[in-house]
Amino acid sequence: MSQAIPTPAGVPAPDAVLVVNNIEVIYDHVILVLKGVSLSVPQGGIVALLGANGAGKTTTLKAISNLLHAERGEVTKGSVVFEGQRIDKLSPNQVVRRGCIQVLEGRHCFGHLTIEENLLTGAFTRRDGNAAIKADLEAIYDYFPRLRQRRHSMSGYTSGGEQQMCAIGRAMMSRPTMILLDEPSMGLAPQVVEEIFEIVQKLNVTQGVSFLLAEQNTNMALKYATYGYILETGRVVMDGPAVGLRENEDVKEFYLGVADGSQKSFRNVKSYKRRKRWLA
Amino acid sequence: MLYNVLIDPFVMMGSAPDLLIQTLWEGLVAGVLYALIALGFVLIFKASGVFNFAQGIMVVFAALTLVGLHEMGVPALLALILTIGVMFILAVTVERVVLRPLVNQPDIILFMATFGLTYFLIGFGELIFGGNPKQMIAQELYLPQGSTDLDLFGGLVRFQHIDIAAAVIASLIIAVLAVFFSKTRIGRALRAVADSHKAALSVGISLGQIWVIVWFAAGIVALVAGIMWGARSDVSFALQIVALKALPVLILGGFTSIPGAIVGGLIIGVSEKLGEFYWGGLVGGGIETWLAYIIALLFLLYRPQGLFGERIIERI
Amino acid sequence: MFYREAGQFKTTYAADMAIFPLREDRIGLAVIIVCAYALVFTGNSFLLQAVMIPFLVFSLAAIGLNLLTGYTGLLSLGTGAFMGVGAYACYKLTTAFPGLNIIICILASGLFSAAIGVLFGLPSLRIKGFYLAVATLAAQFFLQWCFIRVPWLVNYNVSGAIEAPLRTLFGVPIVGATATPETRYLVVLTLVIGLTWVASNIVHGRIGRAWMAVRDMDIAAELIGIRLLRTKLLAFAVSSYYCGVAGALLVFLWYGGAEYDVFNINQSFFILFMVIIGGLGSLIGSFMGAALIFILPIILGMVMPAILSPFGIGITAATVEHLRFMIVGALIIFFLIVEPHGLARLWQIGKQKLRVWPFPY
Amino acid sequence: MRPFENPVIPQRETLLAVENVSLAFGGVKALTDVSFDIRKGEIRAIIGPNGAGKTSMLNCINGFYHPTHGSITFKGEKRRRMRPSAAARGGIARTFQNVALFKGMSTLDNIMTGRSLKMHKGFFWQMLRYGPALKEEAGHRRVVEDIIDFLEIQHIRRTPVGKLPYGLQKRVELGRALAMEPELLLLDEPMAGMNLEEKEDMSRFILDVNQHFGTTIALIEHDMGVVMDLSDRVVVLEYGRKIADGTPQEVKRDEKVVAAYLGVAH
């Protein structure tokens, strides 16, 4: 039903840093996961990628940062353009060098390295000297004081949330112009979730970093994002400015959990078991 | 019986200290040579989590190339440089053809791939250089010959110059590598890669570059090991078997530690020689083949990650 | 299209739990088994004696190792030695009880290697991964040393070797030089099929699941109540049993006699590679791996001179061997790149493609 | 069906009591002198900022970590050291913060492993996969299929779990824990990385399990909405210490909790 805003598929907005053009992704040569996804991230924008489990959010992000290869997946169709140049044929480290970095879903810290070493590996591609790196390190510690406390612990032994902070901090260490954030809020305490989004906004405003966030916490995502896409089983089923999406009735009910104007209770879940599927 | 096991050997040690010293020295020398082979394994394991089965054949291949080139009339030093070049080409090829397509695969798969590489190198090496043993050109490479006999504790203790050279060269290599890997940004990246290929890719570490570096380093270490072993016996494909001895060394020292390789090598070398020399006779000798493994095994029961290995993280 | 599961409904859990729930699979398997038996009628003794018997023996050993390494995730480099234990045990049994049926001897010899396997499996509770390989390596070298050093094992033969004496089954010689390739092959084939069936039963039931759980995440397995040591030791026992029987078959139905060196570390690696290339955690893969690692070089050795000679390349036996090494090495790498999870997975994907054919996915 | 608001639960018997538990790793104090109890049949939430020691607490309860001090009493039995498999046999099941499924196995097999404790047919019958073994297997299979139906994951029965999206993996993990028919179910962030719809599903399952099977549940979760709605009582940890314990309403109003964890927004 309501496709309130027309999809800009294939028509890159003039000021887009990142344009994903109708990509198709296959895993293991047989499992088709993305069936033509297009999206674009404007310069200095924060774009949210929403969708149920298994919709293909992570896959989309990996397709952009070219990490699919490592999972025996491949982009069989379409193109990815970053800052005006195609990056779908580059190696992952070249993509990072150009300023586009991904924070992997599910932490993926280097378990045998300390938190600090983890953060420093983030600066691998940088060439601007130790002083600058040191300064950035301090900045990260200021963002996440918990990390400063644990800086000399092996990250494999830190708690889930600490690892998540470490992963985000590590990505920031590369001074990217674009960050692909995969479920940043997962496993973080509410306070920290808010802080993370504040940081995202701050980086966005002060340094002009663009963001593409895959997020399950729709509430938060739509609050901070400027634009949103909703994915379902490998297709974009809806997109539009965040404000618009927030007001959409379906989104409200199924993603934000607001029905009849008030928050639902989880106690009450059995009273409704109705699902929204755009692609029936 | 108990006397034979527990007391007699020590009496022997005490009564002939010159032999004890000689045994210790032989053990140390063997240890250094084991360590050189183990070092090659460690470098690659450290940087990619790959257990490189081909390290043994790389030792043979490097030495064969060196000697083979020399036989073709290339001057020794030039042959050495060319061989280093060949090892570089090997590193690049391995990265392109084997490792790159297998990024992020389970360790055991990469292990298997290095086995394929072993097969290939055996065939290739024999095709080009033939299967007959060759003599190491130790003299042409200005490696010292001869030996020094010292009169110690009422007996002659013999120190071969080539062994001393091996010890010195091994220490140098290890020092250089240790500095390189701990003081540079590459060193950190290396450990990151070993932890997780995927995460390393995501932060922009170029796996290709890292792998070429470590395989090249391992190739050079293999060359040195090949020269030293070759000078001891000769250069033939049988040397490959000796490489197996690096396994208990690795296990004892920990797969990821450069100092571990050397310390492990020395421990294994010395205990193996002492064991064979003083206790081997009790069961008819030849216990050297498994003694190293039993020592490593007992040690592991106490410390499952080896002497210097990284802690095995068990969390849930 | 060719291969479809639609329309085949299972009405009982027992039917659904069958190891081959699909009719196509069952038919295919039956055809393969019938063909395997039919090979006897070809009368080609090279095929039976030099290709099929060793292939089956190695497949059995590969299944054994696969139970340990592929299903339980415990890396073992001691397969050769465990095979040796089986062979030597079988030799002792047949010579100590000449009247005992040889099949019983072979099957019983596995019990000895199982016991030894358990012994060397004890450290597996504490030691993991490549580090565990050392325990099995210790087994490899120690046992091999025993094979040479304990003359009792070879009945004090001066040659230090064991020989398969003449033994019959229903009056037909099956062991010893006079046994025809056909009868040997039938015996090996039947034993291998039987043991494969048992292995498949085990891995599809409670025990197999416990093994796989330990392999995939041993901590979690322990947390859901699986006793690690017991499970791992059972895996060692069953695996070594299979290897032991394979070793006995190797000496008694294939070589006819052997020295300790047959069970060296290379044999261990050889089997390990079959398991990996065939597919860890797959019984069919064990067969495929054995085929690739054992039969492929034979075929290469036969066809290569034929292919190369027309080009006027004076090709010697040694060159063939070198090329064979190179090609096998390259093929191993190639197959791993195409499908790291082994030939078995490649096969599955192939089936998957057939299922959706003619559509790409 | 339960009433809309959190009911006032009558004082029920204690199933598990944690007394003065401390846990340290070298210099890191993960838990310091924590005591609380879990009563039979309740849903007990454990919350706290990241690194507060919640997961470590669960690890202590099911024997993966051994407290350096203090004791844990489960079903009236006091213990200090226990192997995890013993805890499982005692009736404690759990799910994990970082999904700990058996990646190479299918959904069905994963859940079947949860039944291992309940299967007893010996090696001999397993070898033949016939007679008693087959009967036993089919019996347990029925239970497992019920769980699969209950969790609505029929469609992924045969999929290797490594390939499932995160949310479904969490669900399978719950299935595996349920298959153990535990008395005490420990859930470590079962809803992390789920969207609203899936959280609702999960909540429904948790409530059902709690009500229909009377399973006691200890729940760690960072989504306050879920915690407040589902749990009967909440214990709050910070830096390894307990800072509050009570009903959701009480905890929500507790200043210390607000400062340490919830933040002003809530």
Add this chain to the structure above:
Amino acid sequence: QDSIYVPLLTYRTGAFAGSGIHIADGMRDYLTMLNERDGGIGGVKLVLEECETGYDTKKGIECYEAVKSKNPVVMNPWSTGITLPLIPRAAVDKIPILSMAYGLSASADGQTFPWVFNPPATYWDGLSQIISYLGTKEGGLDKLKGKKIGYIFLDAGYGREPIPLLEQLAKDYGFEVKFYPIAAQDMQNQSSQWLNVRRDKPDYMVLWGWGAMNGAAVKEAARTGYPMDKFYSVWWPGDDDLRATGEPAKGFKSLNWHSADGNYKALADIKKHVVDKKLSQANPDKVGEVLYNRGVYNSMLIAEGIRNAQKVSGKKVVTGEDVRRGLETMDINADRLKEMGMEGFAQPIKLTCADHNGHLATFMQEWDGKKFVKISEPIPPMVDKVKPLLDSAAKDYAEKNAGWPKRSEACDKAS
């Protein structure tokens, strides 16, 4: 079919290739020479085919199966490990096995092993020859009393076989034996055993090695300063093994039964007809070295076996069965050697139905820093010590392999 098929199991690859290559070249070149020079044997061309075993039992058996169907007239397994499994098959497949001075020593007994031949001497013969040489050097075997003899050997059936005899001789002559086993995987890593040698200070050392072990042993001996002229070996070290150590290896001695140089007409013919025509894979320098000549000798036996077979059977194209008879009636006397252009190359040898070995007297040769030179007259084996061992070993084999068939093959008269 008007050719005779002779498969050659060789190993030019693997850990033992260093020795295998020269033997393979020698074997092949001699037979090729017969083809080129004489058009084969008795006018019938020989079809030669090498099968690469890599000294690996598995591949060896595969080779056997592969060539079996092409009617081979004789098999040369060239590895004890491959020989053992083939022994029982020989009678069934009717292919004689020629395991020249290796394999199962007991197979010298032709009554028990009609199909297996291991001329010209067994390892027991070899050991007794070394001991009696030591005896003569000391001025009588009784002078060995109180001496210490070290025995360094490959820890396998091959190296262990002489041990019972060695122990018995030690008892009989009152010398002491020290054992130094070297495992196959430690072939090139022998230093601890040589430390033992240093401690024990044996008066003589006897080496029973193969492949890379020989060269490494000589090197280690030089390293430890063991006097080279007290170091003796069975017949398997080749020139390369010594050359690697060079000058310090001077004085090392080993047994041999054929010449170690190339000054024979047969070898000249090989040069002329094979090497110069580029039909050989051998490096021309190696023609005439110990292991090359060993290969030549092996092929000479094959050729004689075939020639004899043609005589006894009266056929031109002979079968395995015929060659077995040919080998059994082989009598290579001085005249025949001269006829073959091998006068002085080796001693005459004669095999019979009962004796498949010949127990040839072998001589001692010494490494002079560049090549081996013969330094002794042929030393006869201690028949009285060896014979009982052989007999009991053969009996033992037949007994342990219950149902081992009695000899049914008829015994030909020497032709």
